[in-house]
Amino acid sequence: MFGRVWALVVKELLAVLRDRKSRTVLIMPPLLQLTLFSFAATLDVKAVDLAVLDQDGGAAAVELAQRFVGAPYFARVHHLSGLGQAAPELENERVMAVLVLPQDFSRDVAAGRPATAQVLLDGRRSNTSQIVQGYIQAVVDGYNADLCARRGQPGPPARLVVRAWFNPSLDYMWFTVPNLIGMLSMVVGLLVTSLSVARERELGTFDQILVTPLSPREILAGKTIPAMLLGMAEGLLIVAAAIVLFRIPFRGSFPVLLLAQFLFLLSVVGVGLFISSLCKTQQQAILGTFTFMIPSMLLSGFATPIETMPEFLQLVSHANPLRYFLVAVRGVLLKGMPPGMVLEVLWPLVPIAVVTLALASWLFRRRLG
Structure with missing residues (x-):
């Protein structure tokens, strides 16, 4: 046999x-x-295009916008001149998100008041939008921590330390x-x-x-x-x-x-x-x-x-x-x-x-x- x-x-x-x-x-x-x-x-979200609408033009707003330019998550940062340009940028998928800095952003930061910024995301790609939102939040958190350190103010009461097992570089x-x-x-x-x-x-x-x-x-x-x-x-x-x-x-x-x-x-x-x-x-x-x-x-x-x-x-x-x-x-x-x-x-x-x-x-x- x-x-x-x-x-x-x-x-x-x-x-x-x-x-x-x-x-x-x-x-x-x-x-x-x-x-x-x-x-x-790959499901990694890298080299994202971002648009920034700076309606303030103050020092704090300019510094925050430059942090996005230097962040490794974003390939190109487009600067918009008016709110009417935000919708076409998202609709035509030229950018994944639009960051809007209002007119009183730098004034509130200088006065020590809570300053607000708006993020518009392309919800057609919900998973990617959530990841990009996390990237933006990370840049803003870094800006807040540096701002508190310059002013001698205490930082956030809790800090999250992330450690990736089995794939330390998250490749x-x-x-x-x-x-x-x-x-x-x-x-x-x-x-x-x-x-x-x-x-x-x-x-x-x-x-x-x-x-x-x-x-x-x-x-x-x-x-x-x-x-x-x-x-x-x-x-x-x-x-x-x-x-x-x-x-x-x-x-x-x-x-x-x-x-x-x-x-x-x-x-x-x-x-x-x-x-x-x-x-x-x-x-x-x-x-x-x-x-x-x-x-x-x-x-x-x-x-x-x-x-x-x-x-x-x-x-x-x-x-x-x-x-x-x-x-x-x-x-x-x-x-x-x-x-x-x-x-x-x-x-x-x-x-x-x-x-x-x-x-x-x-x-x-x-x-x-």
Whole structure:
């Protein structure tokens, strides 16, 4: 039995690796996507354009406006001459926010009275607006602290000290790249398995496999093992690129990462075989792969936290293998998560793999009958 399965495994590997197009698809797109998404798929708000309307012109107002010019959060600070220019700047998305300093701003500051300033934000991008509002508040707080120090007045009674764990520099790439390891590994595992049976049917060689002594289980094993090997190799290549090219720290255990990737690919391969058993052509298999892949990415917690989703989607996400692997790969790389904690996160992948492989085997036998 092992010899027959191994012969089919070698045949599948040769069919993929000898084809120049298949080799290119397995290597170049994942690396290109890793590079592209690492720089483009970011939720960081940087280089924001800000407009300042100084209706006062006094020393205090000018000093505060100059603080925004020198702040690292803002790329360009536009100075407006009238309130009528504020709305067009926001409507045409030339700026993200408009700071309005009223006429009595410097007078109130000089008299020691509370001075007010108005911030107009583009609410069409609510998350970005909240972040920009925090940036503006930070600049104003710094101005207030310096003003109190110059006048010998006590500063605010409480001060917030922020310390970021596992990512001290708050580099969003440290979050994006580990997630891409899981997503790109899933793409390779799904494509290789979903195209395997469909390719045989499209080329007319599937009937030749059926007349061999191979049983349906042996055929499934021969289709599963090459996808696992290629997926593991692709995942290790992406991990190496993440560490060497993007300087992502690796604080955990390499065997633990291999175990996590193996369990993840085992559950993904079952889904790919299920799709492959349903499809008759490679085009249908590719469409089926992307039909499963896009919801999996959305429900994995990569783009938005799972806790913010509706309850029924949170329940659906429990069947998503990518959800568990992303937590594990981030924990191993950034936190050095010990093996026990990784297994606590990954154990749902075992029943998911059992169910998906069983369904793929059942459907494969039914299609043969």
